[in-house]
Amino acid sequence: MAAANAVRPEAWYMDDSDADQRLLHKLEPNQPRPEAWYMDDSDADQRWSHKLEPNQPVSREQLAELGVVHWVLDADKYETDPELQQIRKDRNYSYQDLITVSPDKLPNYEVKIKSFFEEHIHTDEEIRYCLDGSGYFDVRDANDKWIRILVRKGDMIVLPAGMYHRFTLDENNYIKALRLFVGEPVWTPINRPVDDHPIRKSYVDAFVHKAPAVSVN
Ligand SMILES: CSCCC(=O)/C(O)=C/O
Ligand SMILES: [Fe+2]
Numbered sequence: 001m002a003a004a005n006a007v008r009p010e011a012w013y014m015d016d017s018d019a020d021q022r023l024l025h026k027l028e029p030n031q032p033r034p035e036a037w038y039m040d041d042s043d044a045d046q047r048w049s050h051k052l053e054p055n056q057p058v059s060r061e062q063l064a065e066l067g068v069v070h071w072v073l074d075a076d077k078y079e080t081d082p083e084l085q086q087i088r089k090d091r092n093y094s095y096q097d098l099i100t101v102s103p104d105k106l107p108n109y110e111v112k113i114k115s116f117f118e119e120h121i122h123t124d125e126e127i128r129y130c131l132d133g134s135g136y137f138d139v140r141d142a143n144d145k146w147i148r149i150l151v152r153k154g155d156m157i158v159l160p161a162g163m164y165h166r167f168t169l170d171e172n173n174y175i176k177a178l179r180l181f182v183g184e185p186v187w188t189p190i191n192r193p194v195d196d197h198p199i200r201k202s203y204v205d206a207f208v209h210k211a212p213a214v215s216v217n
Helices: 060-065 082-090 109-116 198-208
Strands: 035-038 069-072 095-101 126-140 146-152 155-159 165-169 175-181
Touching: 035 060, 060 069, 060 146, 095 109, 109 165, 146 155
Parallel strands: none
Antiparallel strands: 035 146, 069 155, 095 175, 126 146, 126 155, 126 165, 126 175
16 A cells, blocks of 8 residues: 555656666666766776776765866756856856767767867866766866766766866767857867966966875775
């Protein structure tokens, strides 16, 4: 018999898994968002997860100490979402466009995907809102170790100006993202090494020198 105080109808947010449609597909209640971890040193396919064994997760607080900002939003209503509108207003994000990264959708795909995965900085924040699909943003921690951040539908991420990073698709080979910018966008990456670049120096002063030490196996 059903419990007297059971919620009817029971409803929940679903995971993104392709497993049997008859399974429950409930999101784990404490699933970290974004999911992030320290990477191994393997040269194997960049689209693999490259988790350490055992996994060494990185929390959103650790990411925040490096200047990475993150929200989970409702990607299905991004065109009218008041939460997104408020973020754009608060942070002066006056420009936005859509990018789809996949072998059949992105013109000049091979060249672009190679350039995204070259370690680089930008002179402005990199703001990406994942509307569909998924991908990995890799960022350097204060000890120059790689942290891999999985972005999935609903994840909006900001990498601060001057932070060394790179991007790759994961094994699903597809992401659709909203790109936001303060003013006229400047997409050109500045590849490492650029330790003497003023924007890099500002980033190091603001975040690297202040970050607490972390030991990675
Ligand atoms: C998913 S957006 C493509 C990657 C990109 O624009 C960039 O600058 C990566 O660092
Ligand atoms: Fe970038």
